Each structure stands twice: as C-alpha cells, then as structure tokens.
Amino acid sequence: MRRLQSMVWMMSTTAAALCSALTATLADAGEQPPAAGLVRWSSEEKAVLASLSLKRLPPVPVDPSNSVEREPGAVELGRRLFEDARLSRNGVVSCATCHDPAKQFQDGLPLSRGVGTGTRRAMPIVGAGHATWLFWDGRKDSLWAQALGPLEDAVEHGTTRARVAREVAQNHRRDYEALFGALPRLEGLPADASPNGSAAEQSAWATIDPRRREDVSRVFANVGKAIAAYEKSLEHAPTRMDGYIEAVLRGDRSGAGLLRADEARGLRLFIGKGQCVSCHNGPLLSDQQFHNTGVPPRDATRPDRGRAAATAAVRGDEFNCLGRFSDARPEQCQELRFMVSDDPALEGAFKTPGLRGVADRPPYMHAGQFAALEQVVRHYVAAPHAAAGHSELTHRHAGAAATKHAERAPIELSEAEIADLVSFLGTLSTPRSAVANQPSVSSSAADGGTAAAYRMGHLELPQGR
Numbered sequence: 001m002r003r004l005q006s007m008v009w010m011m012s013t014t015a016a017a018l019c020s021a022l023t024a025t026l027a028d029a030g031e032q033p034p035a036a037g038l039v040r041w042s043s044e045e046k047a048v049l050a051s052l053s054l055k056r057l058p059p060v061p062v063d064p065s066n067s068v069e070r071e072p073g074a075v076e077l078g079r080r081l082f083e084d085a086r087l088s089r090n091g092v093v094s095c096a097t098c099h100d101p102a103k104q105f106q107d108g109l110p111l112s113r114g115v116g117t118g119t120r121r122a123m124p125i126v127g128a129g130h131a132t133w134l135f136w137d138g139r140k141d142s143l144w145a146q147a148l149g150p151l152e153d154a155v156e157h158g159t160t161r162a163r164v165a166r167e168v169a170q171n172h173r174r175d176y177e178a179l180f181g182a183l184p185r186l187e188g189l190p191a192d193a194s195p196n197g198s199a200a201e202q203s204a205w206a207t208i209d210p211r212r213r214e215d216v217s218r219v220f221a222n223v224g225k226a227i228a229a230y231e232k233s234l235e236h237a238p239t240r241m242d243g244y245i246e247a248v249l250r251g252d253r254s255g256a257g258l259l260r261a262d263e264a265r266g267l268r269l270f271i272g273k274g275q276c277v278s279c280h281n282g283p284l285l286s287d288q289q290f291h292n293t294g295v296p297p298r299d300a301t302r303p304d305r306g307r308a309a310a311t312a313a314v315r316g317d318e319f320n321c322l323g324r325f326s327d328a329r330p331e332q333c334q335e336l337r338f339m340v341s342d343d344p345a346l347e348g349a350f351k352t353p354g355l356r357g358v359a360d361r362p363p364y365m366h367a368g369q370f371a372a373l374e375q376v377v378r379h380y381v382a383a384p385h386a387a388a389g390h391s392e393l394t395h396r397h398a399g400a401a402a403t404k405h406a407e408r409a410p411i412e413l414s415e416a417e418i419a420d421l422v423s424f425l426g427t428l429s430t431p432r433s434a435v436a437n438q439p440s441v442s443s444s445a446a447d448g449g450t451a452a453a454y455r456m457g458h459l460e461l462p463q464g465r
C-alpha cells in the first residue's frame with residue numbers, strides 16, 4: 001500500500017507535466033484523427049496510455065495490519081459475512097445490499113439505503129484494496145477497519161459488536177475458529193452493546209468487564225479482517241480501453257479498431273486538453289488523493305467538509321493501523337503517522353473515484369449529485385465555486401490574474417469534445433462477451449494470488465441500465 005502510494009504520486013506528477021506538454025503539441029499539429037480508432041499517438045502520449053492499462057496494475061499491496069488477508073479460508077468466510085443479513089439489526093441488510101455484486105458492488109442509488117438512508121453514495125469495491133484511505137473522505141486506513149463502520153452505523157446495518165460476535169458464534173463458529181482460534185465465552189452478554197451505539201447500547205457496553213469488552217471487540221475486528229480478505233480477492237477484468245491501449249503499444253493496427261473514432265478522440269482529450277488524467281491516473285484511473293472540485297452539495301445548508309472532517313476520525317479510530325487490534329508494527333503505519341491533516345485544501349475535498357465501469361453505474365459523485373456522465377463533464381467545464389473550501393478547478397472567466405496564479409488552466413471543451421469525452425468513458429466498461437471468454441480473469445493481472453477474481457462482478461453487469 002505504502003509502495004503503491006509513492007508510485008501513484010510519481011505517475012500523477014509525470015502525467016500532469018505531460019498533460020500541458022501534450023496540449024501544446026496537439027494544438028500545434030491541429031490534426032484530424034482518421035476514421036475508426038486510428039489516432040496517431042506521440043511517444044509521450046503512448047507513455048501516458050501505457051500507465052492506464054490494467055496490465056500495469058501492481059499486485060494488490062499487502063496490508064501488514066491484517067495477518068489473515070491472504071488466507072483462502074478468510075476469503076471464503078469473508079464472502080459469507082459480506083452476504084450475511086443476520087448481522088444487521090433488522091435481519092435484512094448485508095454489505096451486498098448496498099454493494100451488489102451484479103452492479104459492480106454498488107447500488108445505483110444517489111444515497112444508500114440500509115436500516116435508514118445515508119448522506120453519501122455507495123462506492124464500488126473492486127480495486128479498493130489499492131487505496132490507502134477508504135470512504136469518500138478517507139476516514140478509515142484499511143479495508144478491515146472500513147468494514148466495521150457500516151456494521152455499527154445507525155442507518156446501515158444498525159447492529160452492535162455484541163450482536164455481531166453472537167451471530168458469528170452461532171452461524172460461522174467453525175470457519176472463524178479455524179482462522180482466529182477459539183471464540184471467547186459470550187454467555188451473559190447484553191443483546192446489544194457497543195461504544196458507538198445508542199445511549200442504551202453504550203451504557204450496556206459500560207457494564208461489561210473491560211477484559212470481555214476487549215474480547216468482543218477482537219471478534220468484531222476479526223470479522224472485518226475476513227471481509228477485507230474477500231474484498232481484496234476481487235479484481236477488475238480488462239476493458240475495451242485496455243485492449244486498445246495494448247494494441248497501440250504493440251503497433252497492431254487491427255486492434256486500433258477496438259475504439260470508434262469519437263472514443264479515441266475522447267481518450268486523447270482525457271489524457272490531454274481535458275486534464276482528466278491529472279487526477280484520474282494509473283490503471284484504476286484514480287490518484288487515490290483528495291480534491292475539492294466544487295461539486296454542489298446535496299444539502300446547501302449543510303455542506304459536506306469531506307476530507308477535512310475525516311483526518312481526526314481516522315487518527316482517533318480504535319481500529320486504525322496503530323491500534324491494539326492491528327497486526328502491524330508501528331513502523332509499518334507510515335501513512336497514518338505522517339498523514340497530512342492541516343492543509344486547507346482538504347476542506348470539501350473527496351477521494352478521486354476510479355473510473356473503471358463508470359458508464360454502467362450512474363448516478364455520480366459523492367452524493368449522487370449528477371445523473372449522467374455528460375453532466376459530470378459539463379461540471380468540469382463550468383467549474384463552479386465550492387460551497388465549502390475552494391475548488392481546484394479554475395473558472396474560465398476567472399480573469400487573467402486568477403489564471404496566472406492558479407495551478408491549473410481552465411478546462412475548456414467544445415460541445416463536440418464534451419460528447420467525445422463521454423463516449424470515451426463508455427470504453428472503460430468490460431464487454432460481457434469479453435469477460436465470458438477470459439480463461440481466468442486473475443491470470444491477466446500481475447497477481448497470481450487469491451483467485452476469487454471478479455467472476456461475480458462484470459458477468460452479471462446490466463449493460464446500460
């Protein structure tokens with residue numbers, strides 16, 4: 001995770017530099033791309049294209065805070081816990097309710113619905129093992145700690161750790177004990193007790209002996225570790241864009257037909273004039289960083305502070321890398337120890353989402369503010385002021401002074417270019433037939449490890465829902 005972070009940074013810096021260089025070259029050339037996807041790419045452009053290919057995705061980084069993440073038994077137990085609605089307060093909500101394997105592990109809703117309705121959109125899970133910070137605001141520092149959030153969230157599973165421990169003892173005892181050793185004695189525990197729940201649940205928690213509280217919290221943490229192992233086994237399948245890029249790099253002219261002319265022009269805009277690749281970079285098309293791009297809040301009276309409100313949460317989280325339920329040594333928690341938390345740019349900033357499969361999972365942004373991709377692209381051109389903090393995007397009418405001092409030039413796109421970019425985003429989906437023909441999805445990634453792969457995901461994907 002730590003290694004990848006610096007790699008992504010490198011890519012992001014290089015891409016940003018190339019971006020402006022490219023824009024200049026292209027403007028000079030003024031060239032019209034030929035029919036089909038046959039665009040001539042410069043060597044700089046080819047370098048950026050290569051950096052987006054799924055083949056370049058490194059193996060999912062090892063998380064030292066989770067010692068079971070590579071155990072096949074944990075992957076299997078994690079999958080069952082992920083789908084287990086008995087863990088929830090009302091017995092009908094599971095992780096899969098909001099992260100449906102048939103919908104790229106999200107729910108297609110602007111705001112997720114569990115026991116109640118939340119304030120943000122569910123995120124797709126495949127590839128999340130590559131992120132240092134989880135959630136739109138990054139308030140968790142590992143997948144296993146992340147998984148514990150929804151369980152005790154009042155509007156998601158709405159459950160408590162005491163109930164989770166009992167459910168595990170009743171329904172998953174054998175698999176749990178094979179991985180983590182004997183379960184503690186749970187007799188006599190209050191039905192619902194947690195340090196995070198309602199007032200009644202918190203006082204029930206306070207009545208439990210501290211040693212037993214730790215035992216229950218450890219079972220709870222282990223549930224997260226098994227779920228994380230399962231999530232890390234999910235992989236992306238190659239898309240049309242990947243096939244096209246590999247063909248371009250091989251110099252295979254027939255492969256260039258994988259993209260239509262408008263899609264190829266959109267790809268060129270994505271890595272050049274549109275500046276998209278300065279944030280959406282690397283094989284997952286995300287720099288895994290936080291940016292304020294001025295997306296209008298759903299509730300204007302209560303703008304979401306995003307990353308700015310999350311750094312204290314992750315530092316104070318009992319399940320973080322430095323906490324007593326982590327399997328890491330303190331020196332393995334560099335990201336948390338050196339986390340940036342005092343930068344004003346974090347106000348109203350959200351994690352750059354990966355874009356694989358994006359066309360098939362509207363709506364968009366952290367609270368599903370935009371219903372269609374065209375609206376998203378128009379947002380970058382409009383570059384509105386942010387409701388909280390300052391947008392990194394420069395408004396094109398901001399005036400010479402603003403442009404001169406701003407880090408980024410305004411993103412200016414014609415109507416035709418907006419349409420091309422939207423067409424390109426459609427090439428980030430996996431064609432159903434292509435996946436079905438893959439002998440083994442996992443062998444295409446440099447991984448070779450756990451192979452639950454993405455077999456459940458894209459195969460079922462409803463095209464253009």
Ligand code: HEC
Pocket residue numbers: 082093094095096097098099112113114115118120121122123124125128131133134135136137143146147148150151155156157227231
């Ligand atoms: C009620 C719907 C709901 C349920 C149930 C739910 N989630 Fe989520 N999930 C969300 C929402 C909404 C977000 C984004 C929330 C935010 O950023 O504040 C999210 C974010 C995530 C992320 C972050 C991905 C990333 O790239 O940062 C992961 C991983 C995840 N959920 C896994 C799980 C797991 C595991 C469970 C079960 C233990 C679960 N979720 C249960 C709605 C849900």
Ligand code: HEC
Pocket residue numbers: 270274275276277278279280290291292293295350351352353354355358363364365366367373376377380392393411421425
């Ligand atoms: C300054 C960094 C930055 C730039 C430049 C940028 N994006 Fe984004 N993008 C983000 C962030 C951050 C979000 C999430 C914002 C939010 O939810 O508030 C996002 C969200 C998106 C989404 C929605 C994905 C989803 O799952 O909700 C799409 C699509 C997208 N961007 C495409 C583009 C395109 C196309 C361009 C180029 C025209 C571009 N982005 C330029 C950072 C950036």
